[in-house]
Amino acid sequence: MYKLRCISCGxxxxxxxxxxxxxxxxERMGTLEIIYDYxxxxxxxxxxxxxxxxxxxxxxxxxxxxxVQLKVGxxxxxxxxxILGIKELLIKYDGTNPTASYKDRATAIAVSxxxxxxxxxxxxxxxxxxxxxxxxxxxxxxxxxxxxxxASAPIAKIAQLYVYGAHVIQIDGTYDEAFDxxxxxxxxxxxxxxxxxINPYLLEGKKTGALEVIIQNNFEPPDVVFVGVGxxxxxxxxxxxxxxxxxxxxxxxxxxxxxxxxxxxxxxxRTFEKGKPYIPTDITSTTIADSISVGKPRDVIKACKYxxxxxxxFLRVSDEEILKAISELARFSGxxxxxxxxxxxxxxxxxxxxxxxxxDEKICIFVTGNGLKDIKSVExxxxxxxxxxYLDDVLSFINEVKS
Amino acid sequence: MYKLRCISCGxxxxxxxxxxxxxxxxERMGTLEIIYDYxxxxxxxxxxxxxxxxxxxxxxxxxxxxxVQLKVGxxxxxxxxxILGIKELLIKYDGTNPTASYKDRATAIAVSxxxxxxxxxxxxxxxxxxxxxxxxxxxxxxxxxxxxxxASAPIAKIAQLYVYGAHVIQIDGTYDEAFDxxxxxxxxxxxxxxxxxINPYLLEGKKTGALEVIIQNNFEPPDVVFVGVGxxxxxxxxxxxxxxxxxxxxxxxxxxxxxxxxxxxxxxxRTFEKGKPYIPTDITSTTIADSISVGKPRDVIKACKYxxxxxxxFLRVSDEEILKAISELARFSGxxxxxxxxxxxxxxxxxxxxxxxxxDEKICIFVTGNGLKDIKSVExxxxxxxxxxYLDDVLSFINEVKS
Numbered sequence: 001m002y003k004l005r006c007i008s009c010g011x012x013x014x015x016x017x018x019x020x021x022x023x024x025x026x027e028r029m030g031t032l033e034i035i036y037d038y039x040x041x042x043x044x045x046x047x048x049x050x051x052x053x054x055x056x057x058x059x060x061x062x063x064x065x066x067x068v069q070l071k072v073g074x075x076x077x078x079x080x081x082x083i084l085g086i087k088e089l090l091i092k093y094d095g096t097n098p099t100a101s102y103k104d105r106a107t108a109i110a111v112s113x114x115x116x117x118x119x120x121x122x123x124x125x126x127x128x129x130x131x132x133x134x135x136x137x138x139x140x141x142x143x144x145x146x147x148x149x150x151a152s153a154p155i156a157k158i159a160q161l162y163v164y165g166a167h168v169i170q171i172d173g174t175y176d177e178a179f180d181x182x183x184x185x186x187x188x189x190x191x192x193x194x195x196x197x198i199n200p201y202l203l204e205g206k207k208t209g210a211l212e213v214i215i216q217n218n219f220e221p222p223d224v225v226f227v228g229v230g231x232x233x234x235x236x237x238x239x240x241x242x243x244x245x246x247x248x249x250x251x252x253x254x255x256x257x258x259x260x261x262x263x264x265x266x267x268x269x270r271t272f273e274k275g276k277p278y279i280p281t282d283i284t285s286t287t288i289a290d291s292i293s294v295g296k297p298r299d300v301i302k303a304c305k306y307x308x309x310x311x312x313x314f315l316r317v318s319d320e321e322i323l324k325a326i327s328e329l330a331r332f333s334g335x336x337x338x339x340x341x342x343x344x345x346x347x348x349x350x351x352x353x354x355x356x357x358x359x360d361e362k363i364c365i366f367v368t369g370n371g372l373k374d375i376k377s378v379e380x381x382x383x384x385x386x387x388x389x390y391l392d393d394v395l396s397f398i399n400e401v402k403s
Numbered sequence: 404m405y406k407l408r409c410i411s412c413g414x415x416x417x418x419x420x421x422x423x424x425x426x427x428x429x430e431r432m433g434t435l436e437i438i439y440d441y442x443x444x445x446x447x448x449x450x451x452x453x454x455x456x457x458x459x460x461x462x463x464x465x466x467x468x469x470x471v472q473l474k475v476g477x478x479x480x481x482x483x484x485x486i487l488g489i490k491e492l493l494i495k496y497d498g499t500n501p502t503a504s505y506k507d508r509a510t511a512i513a514v515s516x517x518x519x520x521x522x523x524x525x526x527x528x529x530x531x532x533x534x535x536x537x538x539x540x541x542x543x544x545x546x547x548x549x550x551x552x553x554a555s556a557p558i559a560k561i562a563q564l565y566v567y568g569a570h571v572i573q574i575d576g577t578y579d580e581a582f583d584x585x586x587x588x589x590x591x592x593x594x595x596x597x598x599x600x601i602n603p604y605l606l607e608g609k610k611t612g613a614l615e616v617i618i619q620n621n622f623e624p625p626d627v628v629f630v631g632v633g634x635x636x637x638x639x640x641x642x643x644x645x646x647x648x649x650x651x652x653x654x655x656x657x658x659x660x661x662x663x664x665x666x667x668x669x670x671x672x673r674t675f676e677k678g679k680p681y682i683p684t685d686i687t688s689t690t691i692a693d694s695i696s697v698g699k700p701r702d703v704i705k706a707c708k709y710x711x712x713x714x715x716x717f718l719r720v721s722d723e724e725i726l727k728a729i730s731e732l733a734r735f736s737g738x739x740x741x742x743x744x745x746x747x748x749x750x751x752x753x754x755x756x757x758x759x760x761x762x763d764e765k766i767c768i769f770v771t772g773n774g775l776k777d778i779k780s781v782e783x784x785x786x787x788x789x790x791x792x793y794l795d796d797v798l799s800f801i802n803e804v805k806s
Contacts, residue, residue, distance in 0.1 A: 051454035051477065069481065070737045071499075074454065076474040080543075096474075096499040098737060100775060139737040140483075146801070151789045155782060156775065162784040163774065165734040167804050169797060172789040181792040185801070188794070331568040334473045334501060334542040371566065372503060372559065372775035379558055381565040386554045386575040389584040391591070394572060398549070398588070401570050 001040075002062045004032040004200055007301050015062070017117045020198045027183075028280055031302055032200035033240075034062050038247040045250060050074070050216045054108055054208040060244055062204050067112040068137055070098040072105055073208050077216035083332055084352055088362045090222055092213050093335050095370030099136035099160070101129040101291070101338075102209060102234060102368035107137045109205030110194040114143055119192035121146065125175070125182035126196075128157035129291050129369055134194050135166035146191065148182040150175045154290060154374055176296045196233045197298030203237040210241025213364055214251055221251045222364035224357050228343035229259040229314065230292035232268055232303030234368060239306035255364070257312035258356070259303065260347030262287030262319060267297050269314040271304055278304040288319045288377050291340035291369055313356070317346040325349065326371065326378060336371035344368075404443075405465045407435040407603055410704050418465070420520045423601050430586075431683055434705055435603035436643075437465050441650040448653060453477070453619045457511055457611040463647055465607050470515040471540055473501040475508055476611050480619035486735055487755055491765045493625055495616050496738050498773030502539035502563070504532040504694075504741075505612060505637060505771035510540045512608030513597040517546055522595035524549065528578070528585035529599075531560035532694050532772055537597050538569035549594065551585040553578045557693060557777055579699045599636045600701030606640040613644025616767055617654055624654045625767035627760050631746035632662040632717065633695035635671050635706030637771060642709035658767070660715035661759070662706065663750030665690030665722060670700050672717040674707055681707040691722045691780050694743035694772055716759070720749040728752065729774065729781060739774035747771075 004013040006022035008029045013019055022030030043059055054073035055066040078091045097104040107130070114122045124134050125148040138145045145166040149158060150173060161168045171178040179195065186193050193199050214221060221242065229235050235257060242254040261269050265285035271278050278301050285295040297303070307314065317325075322339050325346035330336045337345075344365040351357045371378065387397045407416040409425035411432045416422055425433030446462055457476035458469040481494045500507040510533070517525045527537050528551040541548045548569040552561060553576060564571045574581040582598065589596050596602050617624060624645065632638050638660060645657040664672050668688035674681050681704050688698040700706070710717065720728075725742050728749035733739045740748075747768040754760045774781065790800045 071479040078472065099739070100773070136733075136737045136739065139734055155785070156778040159778050159781045159785055160739060160774070162786070163730050163733045163739055163781050164737065165730065167801070168786070169800060170789050171792050173792040177792040181794065181797055184794055185797050188798070189801075327566050327568065330539075330566045331542050334539045334567065336502070336539065336563060336566055370503070370775065371563070372773065375559040375562050378562045378566050382558070382562055383565070383571070384573075386573050389574050389576040389580040391584065391587055394584055394588050395591070397572060398570070398592075
């Protein structure tokens with residue numbers, strides 16, 4: 001039903017238990033794409049429905065059996081008019097997934113593959129969302145779960161892992177060190193890897209967010225899509241989702257995709273700006289948007305190639321712009337995103353400033369994680385005024401805040 | 404289409420803008436029920452679908468127009484077999500609502516009524532979930548929003564309010580003081596009250612959780628239902644939902660309802676245990692489950708009468724039992740509930756100990772809030788071990804945690 005193809009050399013592989021990346025091009029340059037014979041896939045618009053979980057896409061997912069019980073996907077798409085002068089703004093909000101982020105889409109596929117390949121243990125290295133997602137979705141399964149986290153990850157994200165009963169390995173080092181040692185241990189102990197980009201199937205899970213945008217918008221693709229970018233898998237997956245539906249004849253065009261990175265976590269933009277052939281440029285990243293704070297992005301090649309193919313680009317936003325975006329977004333839409341999730345909205349504002357989008361264009365922003373994931377970053381919005389419980393005190397306080 | 408009836412004296416009222424509670428029986432004894440002429444309501448099973456938002460219930464809701472855009476309701480119902488020896492355990496998980504708690508169901512109706520009654524400002528007093536719900540769901544509307552919170556409420560819950568742009572009045576006092584002063588201010592300034600129990604329409608929003616359980620379980624009511632209890636509105640609403648569907652001929656029986664309170668926040672149980680006529684017994688409450696930490700429950704009369712009618716009862720659980728329930732629940736189901744949400748599972752365990760439920764009975768527990776709402780309470784589960792990023796260190800750490 002599907003094969004795997006190296007993003008760099010184009011060599012095609014049959015799926016196999018231990019194949020993660022192209023042996024010729026290596027882990028970084030040789031991430032694999034899942035390719036389908038679209039002629040042989042028989043799907044029509046009426047096969048899909050707006051609120052369904054991602055198992056509804058089984059025909060265009062690289063799995064035999066879908067093995068997850070918790071409801072992944074079917075998250076809301078909201079439509080707003082006249083925001084920032086834009087006629088129609090769509091918000092795809094993934095904070096309602098089981099562990100409150102977009103990552104559940106990838107994990108659902110990883111869990112299904114782990115069963116299919118007969119692994120008893122699964123692991124990942126993650127700054128947070130992939131980790132809590134893996135811990136949460138494997139909790140009701142028989143899989144053993146190990147999570148490698150940099151010890152600096154936000155408490156709220158680490159606490160979840162223990163609640164779900166995963167084995168947590170807090171690495172005294174950076175995310176990149178946690179990632180590298182996880183790969184080494186995984187290989188040694190024959191565990192299944194849910195590491196983003198390395199595992200080619202994850203992206204196929206993530207693409208379902210794009211498929212849902214199409215279905216939930218009556219098969220009308222938006223003109224431009226904005227999404228925050230860390231290691232490059234989510235943005236690549238969004239292109240892939242549109243690409244699949246385009247090749248299956250379900251949509252007539254692929255939206256432009258604009259990737260948003262934090263100013264001091266802009267490794268993929270640096271690669272993109274240098275132009276082809278794309279060569280990874282690693283940096284030391286720092287941003288409040290921890291879910292996209294990646295210095296050594298693993299899916300950089302796909303991200304650059306796919307964004308280019310879509311006719312899109314990348315933009316940088318500052319941490320201040322991201323923080324402001326969180327509350328602006330919440331105030332007009334009621335959608336409370338985590339910093340990495342609201343980065344897409346900050347990017348949209350930037351794109352308008354730079355005249356990159358027309359006001360008549362239909363825009364969609366992806367808000368990939370729930371604001372409750374990282375409440376620390378918005379605590380500074382709290383004003384610490386206390387009011388005595390007496391009518392006069394309260395009335396005069398109200399007059400103050402009104403004016 | 405509907406009338407209001409006093410829970411104590413039975414007097415019937417026509418709906419009107421300023422009518423909250425029975426003028427004869429007062430705010431505490433005189434909470435109002437919404438009553439329908441079931442003969443005149445024409446609904447059938449096929450009118451409803453599992454993933455729909457609560458607007459699908461418009462025919463049995465006391466509103467003219469549903470005025471909320473964010474997706475409220477349609478939250479998942481999960482089914483597990485052989486948990487605690489129970490054949491079939493259903494989990495209704497409301498952590499995926501827009502602001503991650505059950506309260507969004509009530510707020511959706513409050514917002515709709517505020518528009519209908521032509522108010523420009525809406526307010527509530529809340530320990531947290533009702534507040535963030537009101538702030539979130541009114542954010543995309545033209546309503547002004549004021550929230551009275553006790554200054555001691557968890558930071559994560561207060562931060563959300565500011566993010567959504569609500570006016571927050573942090574009362575230097577208890578929840579009960581915040582409640583009383585909010586009522587005084589609301590009356591003085593002609594604001595619409597979203598205070599639980601006082602506003603009779605909220606319960607009708609909350610009942611939709613019970614309606615969904617029925618629909619999502621193919622119109623088979625469970626035998627026994629467990630839910631955490633604070634001011635008594637949620638548990639009353641669950642009875643009301645079953646009661647409505649029973650009277651409309653859509654189910655053949657009403658489940659027994661068992662309410663769970665924290666040991667030191669057991670005001671409703673005290674009233675229930677003293678027997679009829681039910682008289683409120685107020686206490687000073689303390690529990691980690693802040694959403695059900697209520698010393699002066701406003702819906703105590705309804706809660707006692709409805710639970711009795713259902714053939715159910717109330718049980719106490721300790722804070723330790725609640726904490727343990729959070730991770731036990733997460734570990735078998737992947738559902739991470741806030742303390743008040745996991746109280747239902749702690750209560751189920753207690754009921755099994757006491758032989759109150761049979762293993763062949765179909766049980767449903769309501770998990771009313773997302774664990775991310777109160778991460779503080781589970782932070783003590785984190786083990787602070789750090790491991791150096793070297794293969795030998797990690798392998799020996801793994802051997803330790805395995806054994």
